[in-house]
Structure formats: C-alpha cells, structure tokens
Amino acid sequence: MRSVAPAAPADRRSPALVSSQPDYCHAVPHRPSPRPAALWPPRRTAVALLAVLTIFAIAGCAPSNDRSRLTVAIAASLEPAFTVIVREFEDAHPGIDVTLEPGSSTALAARIADGAPYSVLAGADASRVASLGADLAGPVTVFATNRLAIAVPPGNPRRVRGLADLARLRITALCDIAAPCGRYADEALTAAEVTLPESRITRAPDATTTLRAVTRGDAEAAVVYVTDVRSAGPAAEAVTIPPSANRTARYGIAVLAGADDPGLAREFVTTVTDPRGRAALTAAGFGVPGP
Amino acid sequence: MNRRTRRVPLGIAIPAALGLAFVVLPLVGLVTDAPWDTLVGSLTNPEARAALRLSLLCSAGATVVAFGLGLPLAWVFARLDFRGRSFAWALVMVPMVLPPVVAGVGLLAAFGRRGLVGGFLADHLGVYLTFSPAGVVLAEAFVALPFLVVTVEAALRAAGTELEEAARTLGARPWTVLRRVTLPAVGPALAAGAALAWARALGEFGATITFAGNVSGRTRTVPLAVYLLLDREPEVATALSLLMLAVSITVLAALRSRWLGRAQ
Numbered sequence: 001m002r003s004v005a006p007a008a009p010a011d012r013r014s015p016a017l018v019s020s021q022p023d024y025c026h027a028v029p030h031r032p033s034p035r036p037a038a039l040w041p042p043r044r045t046a047v048a049l050l051a052v053l054t055i056f057a058i059a060g061c062a063p064s065n066d067r068s069r070l071t072v073a074i075a076a077s078l079e080p081a082f083t084v085i086v087r088e089f090e091d092a093h094p095g096i097d098v099t100l101e102p103g104s105s106t107a108l109a110a111r112i113a114d115g116a117p118y119s120v121l122a123g124a125d126a127s128r129v130a131s132l133g134a135d136l137a138g139p140v141t142v143f144a145t146n147r148l149a150i151a152v153p154p155g156n157p158r159r160v161r162g163l164a165d166l167a168r169l170r171i172t173a174l175c176d177i178a179a180p181c182g183r184y185a186d187e188a189l190t191a192a193e194v195t196l197p198e199s200r201i202t203r204a205p206d207a208t209t210t211l212r213a214v215t216r217g218d219a220e221a222a223v224v225y226v227t228d229v230r231s232a233g234p235a236a237e238a239v240t241i242p243p244s245a246n247r248t249a250r251y252g253i254a255v256l257a258g259a260d261d262p263g264l265a266r267e268f269v270t271t272v273t274d275p276r277g278r279a280a281l282t283a284a285g286f287g288v289p290g291p
Numbered sequence: 292m293n294r295r296t297r298r299v300p301l302g303i304a305i306p307a308a309l310g311l312a313f314v315v316l317p318l319v320g321l322v323t324d325a326p327w328d329t330l331v332g333s334l335t336n337p338e339a340r341a342a343l344r345l346s347l348l349c350s351a352g353a354t355v356v357a358f359g360l361g362l363p364l365a366w367v368f369a370r371l372d373f374r375g376r377s378f379a380w381a382l383v384m385v386p387m388v389l390p391p392v393v394a395g396v397g398l399l400a401a402f403g404r405r406g407l408v409g410g411f412l413a414d415h416l417g418v419y420l421t422f423s424p425a426g427v428v429l430a431e432a433f434v435a436l437p438f439l440v441v442t443v444e445a446a447l448r449a450a451g452t453e454l455e456e457a458a459r460t461l462g463a464r465p466w467t468v469l470r471r472v473t474l475p476a477v478g479p480a481l482a483a484g485a486a487l488a489w490a491r492a493l494g495e496f497g498a499t500i501t502f503a504g505n506v507s508g509r510t511r512t513v514p515l516a517v518y519l520l521l522d523r524e525p526e527v528a529t530a531l532s533l534l535m536l537a538v539s540i541t542v543l544a545a546l547r548s549r550w551l552g553r554a555q
Contacts, residue, residue, distance in 0.1 A: 106522050171422045171506070178522040202422055202504035203511075205519065213504060216396075218404040218421035 070264055071117065073101045073108040075124035075251065076208035077146065077181070077224070080231040081284035082122070082272075088280070089271050096264065104179040104206035105129070112256060119259035120268055124207075124225075125180035126252025137255045137262055143273050144251040145287035148181075148188055150239040151214050151222040151229045158220050160239050163192040166221055173202050173213035173222035181207040184247040185223040192245040211236065225249065227285040251286070318536060325533045326526040333530035341508045342516035342531065346493060349424055349512060353431035353492035354485055360432075361439035361484070366473075368440070369447035387437040394433055395501025402429060402502070426503035427510050431492035438491050439484040446480030447473070483546055490542045494535065 074082050079102045086098045101108070105123035112118055112135050122143070123129040130140045152160050158169055166172045166189075175182030182203065189196065202219060204210040211228045213219035215235040222236075229238040253272055259265040271277050278288045299307075326333065333339060368380050386394055402409040402420045412418040420426040450473070458472045459465075474481070496514040503510040505519065513531050520528040 104522065110522055170419065171504070173504075176519055176523065178519075198507040199509050200506070202506045203519065204505060205522070217399060217501075217504065218419070219504070 069097045070119050071099045071101055072120040073118040074122045075105045076102040076206035077228050078122055081281045084280040085272055085277050088276055089268055106178045117258055118256055119265040121256055122253040124249050124251055126250045129252040129254055135257050137257045140252040140254045141273055142250050142289055143253050144281045146225045146227055146249040147246050148184055148223055148241050149226045149229050151211050151224050151236040152239055153214055154237055156237055160221050163189060163194045166196055167194055169220040171200055171202055171219050173210045173219040175207055175210045176203045176205055179206055180249055184249055187247050188245045230285045321532055321536055325529050329526055330530050333527045336527050339527050339531055342511055342513045346513040349427040349431055350489055350492040352428040353435050354489040356432035357435045357439045357488045358485055361436050365440045365443035369444045383440055384437050386434045391434060391497025392501050395498040398430055398502040422504045422506050424509055427499055430498040430502045431495045434495050434498055435488035435492040438487040442484030443480050446477040450476040486542050486546060
C-alpha cells in the first residue's frame with residue numbers, strides 16, 4: 001500500500017491542510033508506518049540470542065583450562081604435518097596442550113621480535129629464524145626441506161605445463177615477497193626467465209592463503225610448496241617445476257627466549273626432529289635432512 | 292549548559308575516563324609511532340601511491356553504487372508499507388553486522404567465476420569481477436550500502452509526508468514531488484549517508500581481500516597495502532595508517548554538526 005495514496009476528489013483537501021488544530025499526528029491521513037525496529041518480539045529475540053551464545057559456549061569452552069600450554073609458531077605450510085606431530089606429542093605428554101600458530105614465517109618472526117609469547121618457532125627459512133638472534137634460546141635446527149610446485153584447479157582447465165604458461169593466465173596467486181614462499185617463487189620465475197606483470201599477480205601473506213586463491217577463489221594458478229598442494233587434496237592439482245628453476249626451502253626450528261617452559265619446548269623440538277616427526281613430515285611431502 | 296556543572300559520581304566518571312583513554316590511546320599510538328621525518332617519502336612511494344589512487348577511485352565508485360541502489364531502497368522502506376518489509380529491511384542491514392570476510396565468501400559464491408551470477412557473466416559476457424577494480428567496488432558497495440540506507444531512511448521518516456502531499460494536491464506528479472520536494476528536504480542526510488558509506492568503503496578490508504584478491508594497482512587498496520606492507524615496509528604501512536586516521540577524523544568533523552544537532 002502506498003503511504004500517500006492518490007487522493008480521491010472527495011478528500012482532495014486533506015484534513016491536515018484545513019484543520020485549525022496543529023495536531024498533525026492525528027490529522028495526517030496516511031502516516032508513514034512505524035520503523036521496523038525489531039524483526040521479532042523481544043522474547044523470541046532473547047531465546048534466539050541465548051541459543052546462539054550456547055552454541056558458542058559449547059564450541060569454545062570445551063577444553064579444560066587446567067592443562068599447561070605450549071604455543072608453537074609455524075610456517076603455514078607446516079600445519080598439516082605439525083597437526084600430526086602435536087597429536088603424538090600430546091599423547092606422550094598428558095596434561096600438555098600444544099597450540100599451533102600458523103602464519104607467514106616473516107610475520108611470525110616480526111611478532112616474536114615484538115614480544116609475542118611463543119615457545120617455539122618453526123619457519124620456512126632457517127636463516128630468517130636464525131636472524132632473531134637474542135630472541136632465540138637455542139640453536140636453529142634445519143629439520144625439513146620443501147620444493148615449489150604450481151597449483152592449478154582440478155582438471156587443469158588452463159592446461160598449465162610449466163612456469164612459462166603462467167604468462168598467459170589472467171591471474172596467478174603468489175606469496176608476498178616478504179614471505180619465504182614469495183621470495184622463492186620470484187627466484188624460480190627469474191630462473192625460468194618468465195616475467196609476470198604485477199597486475200596479473202594476487203599476493204597473499206603466506207603459502208596456505210595463497211593456495212586458497214585457487215581452491216576457493218578464481219585464481220588460475222598459484223606457486224606454492226609441493227606439500228601445500230598435497231594437503232589441499234582433490235581441490236587442487238600439482239604441476240611440477242623442474243629442478244633447474246625450482247628452489248629448496250630449508251625449514252628451521254628453534255626454542256625461543258620467551259618460552260615459559262624451555263625444557264618442554266626443547267622436548268617438542270626433539271619430537272619434530274626424531275623419527276616420529278620425520279615420518280609425519282615425510283608423509284606430508286617434506287624432505288628431511290639426513291640424521 | 293547547566294548539565295556540565297552537575298556533580299558526576301565517581302562510579303561513572305572513572306569508567307568514562309577509562310573508556311575515553313581506551314579509544315584515544317591507539318590513535319595516539321598511531322601518531323607517535325609514525326615516521327614523521329620520512330612521511331612524505333613513504334606516501335609518495337610507488338606502492339603507496341598506487342594504493343591511494345585505487346582506494347580513492349574504488350571508494351568513490353562504491354559510494355555511487357550505494358547511492359544509486361540505497362536511495363530507492365531507503366525511499367521504499369520509509370514510504371511504502373508491504374508484507375515482509377521489516378524482513379527485507381533486516382536483510383539489507385545484514386552487511387553492517389556480517390564479518391566482512393564472510394561477506395567476501397558470499398560475494399565469491401554469487402559473483403565469482405563459479406558463482407551463481409559470476410559464471411554467467413564470465414562465460415557469456417567475458418566479464419570477470421574477481422581480481423579486478425570492479426570487484427573492489429562491488430565488495431565495498433556491499434558493506435557500505437546499509438550505512439546509506441539507514442541514514443537516508445531515518446531522514447525521510449523525520450521529514451514526514453506533509454509537504455509531499457501538499458505538492459501532490461497542488462498537482463505535482465510523483466517524479467516532480469521526489470525531485471523538488473523529497474530530495475531537497477533530506478539533502479543533508481544524503482550527504483551524511485554518502486560520507487558514512489564512503490568512509491566505510493574506504494576502510495573495507497575483509498570482503499575485498501577475499502573476493503577481489505590483492506593485485507598491485509588493481510585491487511590492493513590502502514587497507515590491504517597496510518596489511519601487507521607491515522611485514523615488508525613498516526614505515527610505509529604506518530604512514531598510510533596515519534593518512535586513513537586523518538581521513539576518518541575529517542569525515543567525523545564534517546558530520547559533527549549533524550550529530551551534535553541531533554543529540555540536543
């Protein structure tokens with residue numbers, strides 16, 4: 001219904017215009033209807049709110065708080081392998097809760113320099129980890145290696161065979177050059193003598209989010225680590241980059257000076273570098289240096 | 292003015308002061324943290340300039356889109372009464388409270404290459420919205436639209452229908468009424484709504500990076516550049532943050548008289 005209906009001849013002179021009383025509220029024939037303040041009556045709104053909050057409470061407060069914590073900052077590409085390692089570590093250390101903090105190795109290192117309360121850092125570039133210097137509480141151990149691959153959507157619709165094919169794509173996802181995976185990708189492209197204009201590159205802060213541009217978004221290819229493509233399962237396919245252009249990422253792990261329980265942190269590092277950790281890393285597609 | 296001389300209970304004064312400090316401290320931090328001596332150099336850095344240019348263009352585009360779609364919506368909500376109006380109103384307000392990243396996921400599902408509408412656009416018209424400045428405009432307009440609608444709708448309700456009706460009884464046609472009576476009456480609200488929508492579009496981050504990606508010069512707006520450059524070139528990121536703060540304060544200052552006027 002229109003709030004102001006086309007006036008019929010009989011009531012053309014609306015009461016508001018002829019009335020001597022300034023009582024517009026009652027005189028105006030068609031007032032705008034009240035603002036739709038609440039979709040539901042208050043009681044139903046309260047019930048719905050309560051239901052939502054309950055879901056949050058159940059989802060968020062399940063783990064008990066009386067366990068001690070170990071927070072491990074990791075390169076995003078390490079997350080699948082470290083999830084397995086953490087499960088084993090927690091089984092072997094009842095009462096210990098390990099929290100993984102995945103991200104760009106560069107951003108994590110910057111946060112640690114700013115005082116982030118992490119116990120261990122496992123980064124995709126051992127020399128970047130080593131550069132933390134005084135923030136480290138022990139030596140940096142190279143515990144895994146990784147190679148780059150081109151990730152494409154299932155079925156490889158644009159028929160990408162190598163780095164040179166990226167030049168004809170509409171959009172390629174790369175890590176930001178601040179992150180190790182972005183620096184390696186740029187080196188690989190240079191080695192393969194492929195130049196991509198920046199207007200055809202979308203950049204994400206770490207390897208996982210870079211790959212997501214292919215698996216969830218519209219990017220036609222991404223240059224990420226071999227292990228990232230493997231962990232994406234059927235959502236992406238890997239196109240191999242030949243060794244001549246490829247780069248090897250050397251992952252470094254170290255106990256941090258800010259660790260609450262340095263002994264426990266050292267035990268975690270040992271788990272990563274011992275046969276159980278090596279098995280989990282190999283299963284995820286990482287190379288492991290000789291013992 | 293006698294409100295100010297009234298004694299304030301400590302139970303209110305202390306938390307109120309803390310609240311003020313809570314809001315002000317991060318702003319002070321931005322100002323003191325800024326590399327003042329290299330500020331000009333940071334802002335004229337090519338990456339920063341490209342981001343600034345893109346942000347200005349896209350947020351202006353988003354404001355135009357929000358205006359073009361939001362003004363008719365506001366009119367419909369303020370002047371028409373129809374079944375499901377409050378439900379439709381709530382739907383239009385959703386982007387205001389939705390986490391922007393979720394908005395980006397929704398935009399992908401609708402306008403992405405494999406999306407509901409995006410598939411058709413790409414296959415038949417060759418139009419790709421993702422990773423393009425048009426995608427940025429879309430993402431920004433999506434989150435900015437509700438701000439324009441609420442502002443203009445409130446003004447239309449406050450203005451009432453008496454003048455419109457008078458014009459109608461004098462023989463004005465609906466379009467003339469809209470153009471000569473309704474819009475001039477809510478002119479300041481149109482400006483305020485556009486300013487709010489523009490500020491929201493300028494600061495948009497989550498929906499943009501999720502839907503439009505992060506392509507230098509094409510979709511890397513100022514907030515995305517700040518996020519990315521924090522690792523790479525922190526001085527440039529801080530300089531851009533400072534500029535965004537200045538813009539926000541300017542918008543607030545421009546709207547100040549309007550808000551103070553309403554509060555009294």
